[in-house]
Amino acid sequence: MTILVTGATGKVGRQAVSQLHAQGHDVRALVRRPSGLPGEIPGDLTDAGSVKQALDGVDKVFLVWPFFDADNLAPVLEAISDRHIVYLSSSGEPPWALAAEALIEQATPRWTFLRPTGFAGNALEFAPEIKAGDVVRAPFGKMARPLIHEYDMAAVGVLALTEDGHAGKKYELSGPELVTQIEQVQIIGDVIGRPLRFEELSPEQAKADMTAAGWPQQLIDSALGAWAGMLETPEAITSTVEELTGRPAKTFREWAEDHAADFRA
Numbered sequence: 001m002t003i004l005v006t007g008a009t010g011k012v013g014r015q016a017v018s019q020l021h022a023q024g025h026d027v028r029a030l031v032r033r034p035s036g037l038p039g040e041i042p043g044d045l046t047d048a049g050s051v052k053q054a055l056d057g058v059d060k061v062f063l064v065w066p067f068f069d070a071d072n073l074a075p076v077l078e079a080i081s082d083r084h085i086v087y088l089s090s091s092g093e094p095p096w097a098l099a100a101e102a103l104i105e106q107a108t109p110r111w112t113f114l115r116p117t118g119f120a121g122n123a124l125e126f127a128p129e130i131k132a133g134d135v136v137r138a139p140f141g142k143m144a145r146p147l148i149h150e151y152d153m154a155a156v157g158v159l160a161l162t163e164d165g166h167a168g169k170k171y172e173l174s175g176p177e178l179v180t181q182i183e184q185v186q187i188i189g190d191v192i193g194r195p196l197r198f199e200e201l202s203p204e205q206a207k208a209d210m211t212a213a214g215w216p217q218q219l220i221d222s223a224l225g226a227w228a229g230m231l232e233t234p235e236a237i238t239s240t241v242e243e244l245t246g247r248p249a250k251t252f253r254e255w256a257e258d259h260a261a262d263f264r265a
């Protein structure tokens with residue numbers, strides 16, 4: 001069985017490639033430029049023809065669709081045709097993920113959706129400040145999320161690709177515990193052996209910073225709105241990772257240990 005992974009250089013896709021390869025599966029990693037991954041094959045998700053070429057001889061697809069709309073997904077699904085798709089969707093039903101799920105459901109009955117909460121990997125956004133100093137500035141320090149390790153999302157994806165019985169399932173995935181942003185910074189500091197401090201930014205300051213960093217305005221508003229909502233109502237913790245993999249979901253501390261090098265100057 002040959003499996004194509006898109007978003008193969010990203011957080012979750014890279015893990016999916018690595019786990020599939022380690023388990024002896026024939027994996028193809030769709031990449032825009034050479035990246036040293038096993039089974040690399042060139043392709044661009046905005047060019048369905050290139051995806052079709054990469055799909056020759058492929059049986060199943062781990063689909064990371066790294067865009068905030070599903071505008072160009074239909075021709076890619078046409079190229080994927082009747083192959084089983086494990087799609088990295090999202091919890092909280094953001095419009096782009098729902099749009100992609102709807103298109104996939106129309107295209108084939110052979111799908112599995114992974115619906116993760118916030119990624120532990122989002123904390124990589126703190127890395128430049130941590131490398132440069134001891135203070136992380138962000139809004140909503142007390143916002144707590146059940147952050148999920150990319151390893152666990154990929155592990156569930158690999159099961160869905162390599163075992164029977166996962167077609168038509170929507171898996172709500174989360175980490176094992178709520179971690180505030182203030183705690184995330186403290187844990188990263190513990191792991192790299194340096195005291196770090198969280199400094200609260202107002203949502204207005206955060207909006208200005210995100211605008212300056214080039215975030216689309218609509219995304220800024222939806223992200224700030226979602227984070228404000230999570231202060232009151234955090235995302236749910238689920239036991240799906242443990243139920244499916246047979247071991248507990250990894251903690252944020254484990255994630256920080258796996259990524260310590262990313263926070264060291």
Ligand SMILES: NC(=O)c1ccc[n+]([C@@H]2O[C@H](COP(=O)([O-])OP(=O)(O)OC[C@H]3O[C@@H](n4cnc5c(N)ncnc54)[C@H](OP(=O)(O)O)[C@@H]3O)[C@@H](O)[C@H]2O)c1
Nearest residue numbers: 007008009010011012032044045046065066090117118119
């Ligand atoms: N972050 C969260 O908290 C969160 C929560 C729930 C769901 N999600 C979903 O997770 C997905 C992102 O996953 P991730 O964090 O693993 O991604 P990521 O680390 O941001 O990586 C994105 C990947 O997509 C590739 N890519 C970008 N444009 C491409 C193109 N035109 N053609 C081919 N490949 C392209 C990138 O390749 P290059 O190396 O070439 O750039 C990279 O491999 C999104 O769909 C998001 O909605 C995220």
